[in-house]
Amino acid sequence: xxxxxxxxxxxxxxxxxxxxxxxxxxxxxxxxxxxxxxxxxxxxxxxxxxxxxxxxxxxxxxxxxxxxxxxxxxxxxxxxxxxxxxxxxxxxxxxxxxxxxxxxxxxxxxxxxxxxxxxxxxx
Numbered sequence: 327x328x329x330x331x332x333x334x335x336x337x338x339x340x341x342x343x344x345x346x347x348x349x350x351x352x353x354x355x356x357x358x359x360x361x362x363x364x365x366x367x368x369x370x371x372x373x374x375x376x377x378x379x380x381x382x383x384x385x386x387x388x389x390x391x392x393x394x395x396x397x398x399x400x401x402x403x404x405x406x407x408x409x410x411x412x413x414x415x416x417x418x419x420x421x422x423x424x425x426x427x428x429x430x431x432x433x434x435x436x437x438x439x440x441x442x443x444x445x446x447x448x449x
Contacts, residue, residue, distance in 0.1 A: 416424050429435040436442055 413424060426437070430437075
């Protein structure tokens with residue numbers, strides 16, 4: 327038999343010294359495992375990144391809705407503040423009319439000779 331080394335594309339062939347035949351030696355698969363683990367790690371990281379981005383977008387949308395609600399509440403308080411500042415400037419007849427209005431609407435008082443009709447149908 328030949329004692330020369332024959333090299334194939336993937337497998338290496340060496341002469342077997344004991345039997346006088348050619349013995350095939352297979353390459354180790356550690357490179358494939360390393361690449362597989364790297365590939366798996368990259369896919370895992372990409373999956374984690376996508377999930378994180380989606381979660382952050384949901385949180386941003388929630389915070390924007392919360393901000394909108396708070397801005398509406400601020401606007402209501404500012405309007406009430408402007409109204410109260412205007413009421414503070416009332417004098418004389420304006421003040422007595424305002425007091426009468428508050429007494430009728432909030433406290434349920436009635437002027438002398440007035441009648442209150444309540445619609446029980448709700449229409």
